[in-house]
Amino acid sequence: QQQVKQSPQSLIVQKGGISIINCAYENTAFDYFPWYQQFPGKGPALLIAIRPDVSEKKEGRFTISFNKSAKQFSLHIMDSQPGDSATYFCAAIPSGTYKYIFGTGTRLKVLA
Amino acid sequence: NAGVTQTPKFRILKIGQSMTLQCTQDMNHNYMYWYRQDPGMGLKLIYYSVGAGITDKGEVPNGYNVSRSTTEDFPLRLELAAPSQTSVYFCASSVTGGLNQPQHFGDGTRLSIL
Numbered sequence: 457q458q459q460v461k462q463s464p465q466s467l468i469v470q471k472g473g474i475s476i477i478n479c480a481y482e483n484t485a486f487d488y489f490p491w492y493q494q495f496p497g498k499g500p501a502l503l504i505a506i507r508p509d510v511s512e513k514k515e516g517r518f519t520i521s522f523n524k525s526a527k528q529f530s531l532h533i534m535d536s537q538p539g540d541s542a543t544y545f546c547a548a549i550p551s552g553t554y555k556y557i558f559g560t561g562t563r564l565k566v567l568a
Numbered sequence: 569n570a571g572v573t574q575t576p577k578f579r580i581l582k583i584g585q586s587m588t589l590q591c592t593q594d595m596n597h598n599y600m601y602w603y604r605q606d607p608g609m610g611l612k613l614i615y616y617s618v619g620a621g622i623t624d625k626g627e628v629p630n631g632y633n634v635s636r637s638t639t640e641d642f643p644l645r646l647e648l649a650a651p652s653q654t655s656v657y658f659c660a661s662s663v664t665g666g667l668n669q670p671q672h673f674g675d676g677t678r679l680s681i682l
Contacts, residue, residue, distance in 0.1 A: 465608065488667040499572070499658050499673025500611070507667070545610060554599065554665025555626065558610040 460548050462559030469566050475533040477562045479546035482527070488549040490556070491520065491531050495542045503544070504531070536566045570594050574659050574674035581649045581681045589644040589677050591659030599662045600642040601626075601671065602634065604655040611658065617642055618665065649681045 462479045469475045479489075490505035506513045506520040506529065513520045519532040533540055546559040575590045593600065598619050603611040613626030617636040631653055633645040642661075646653060656678050660671040 462610075490670065497675065499660070499675050501673065502670035505668070505670075549667060554662075554667075554669075555613055555616065556611075556671065558612075560608055560610040 460546060460557050460559045462546050462562060464562060465560070466563045467565070469536045469564065471536065471538060471566055471568055473536050473566075475531075475536045475540065475564055475566070477531045477544050477546070477564070478528065479530065479548075479559050480526075480528045481548050481557075483550065485551040486548040487551045489520070489522065489529050490547050490549075491518075492545045492547065492558075493542050494545065494561075500545055533564075536564075538566045538568045540564060541566050572659055572661055572672050572674035574657075574677050576677060577675070578678045579680070581646075581679065583649060583651065583681060585649050586645070586647050587649070589646075589657055589659075589679070591642045591644065591674060592640050593642075593659075593661040593672070594640065595661060595663075595672065596639060597661035597663050597672070598639070599665050599669075600636065601660045601662075602632070602642070602644045603658045603660065604628065604653075605658060605676070606655050614644065614657075646679075651681050653679065654681045655679060 491503045492500035493503040494500040517534045522529045544562045547556040572593045601616045602614040612628045615634040617623045656676045658676045660673045662669045662671045
């Protein structure tokens, strides 16, 4: 069964610090790697995504780094803010499908 | 813009009861999905639909049924509620299944079965 392993399960960061969330996958045939952000009581919402032919993608304070050989990708949140406190899910879309495989989530808390 | 609307937001069921979780979207999206979210387990796909009249099983379909009679609506049916179905259920939609087509989620239905 295809899996996406996400770590850490929870993360506490000081305001202004860097938050780093890591994901690893076990199957090479993935076409797309989105990250979703979920606030309490709300559904997940797309934050940023990357294709496997790109090693890094940056949107504002959010950066995805992708290491194809290691089968790993990570989300970096620069200058973390209390408003970034949420649960973050990585996901992977297997080749030839549109069905997401989600990681288990990381609960981020940014202290003011 | 309403987006994806789920009702009810909360529900408590007794074991063996049945209920339908409602999901409607006003974005004219072709693809719709049902997920369940359990603590520490991420989101698991229950059923999905690529258009009206077309549905298929996801990763965890047992104990659930779906229908898709219109583009807008994608209800999820629990026939015989079991404690293992206690979860938060999310409905999502996307324009198509394309890689750069994000899934838009509703705010979820929190279901407890006692």
